[in-house]
Amino acid sequence: xxxxxxxxxxxxxxxxxxxxxNKLNAEYEILDAGAxxxxxxxxxxxxxxxxxxxxxxxxxxxxxxxxxxxxxxxxVANKVPGARASVCHDTYSAHQGVEHDDMNILCLGARVxxxxxxxxxANAFLAAKFSGExxxxxxxxxxxxxxxxxxxx
Ligand code: RB5
Numbered sequence: 001x002x003x004x005x006x007x008x009x010x011x012x013x014x015x016x017x018x019x020x021x022n023k024l025n026a027e028y029e030i031l032d033a034g035a036x037x038x039x040x041x042x043x044x045x046x047x048x049x050x051x052x053x054x055x056x057x058x059x060x061x062x063x064x065x066x067x068x069x070x071x072x073x074x075x076v077a078n079k080v081p082g083a084r085a086s087v088c089h090d091t092y093s094a095h096q097g098v099e100h101d102d103m104n105i106l107c108l109g110a111r112v113x114x115x116x117x118x119x120x121x122a123n124a125f126l127a128a129k130f131s132g133e134x135x136x137x138x139x140x141x142x143x144x145x146x147x148x149x150x151x152x153x
């Protein structure tokens with residue numbers, strides 16, 4: 001069974017999302033959260049939140065969100081309990097973030113990196129697995145405790 005990847009982007013990431021989907025859809029099942037057309041006035045929370053929700057609910061295994069810098073997308077995604085998003089513009093952080101921190105959403109800035117590097121970073125992220133080592137679980141659990149402490153829903 002193919003791994004399910006939720007992908008979303010605002011206008012800043014629209015072209016990179018299209019290019020990335022073209023490269024990833026042979027190997028992964030893609031759940032495209034939009035934008036479905038280029039609109040220079042659209043807002044990244046409208047695409048970041050559905051990706052984070054898909055991952056948090058288990059509808060998708062992992063998520064990728066793209067905006068101009070990756071930053072706005074990441075801030076929004078991390079508001080959703082269960083989402084663990086980070087901006088990674090290098091392959092080391094993209095796999096180590098999963099192995100040590102159980103990162104489940106990769107945020108990319110289409111105004112920062114090009115398609116080939118984005119593809120390599122996405123592959124590093126998608127191939128990585130949480131190591132489950134005790135020290136990483138301990139740190140992960142501390143992060144989840146903080147999330148629970150501030151959760152109000
Ligand atoms: C949109 O112009 C831009 O601000 C947005 O894509 C993103 O970079 C925010 O972090």
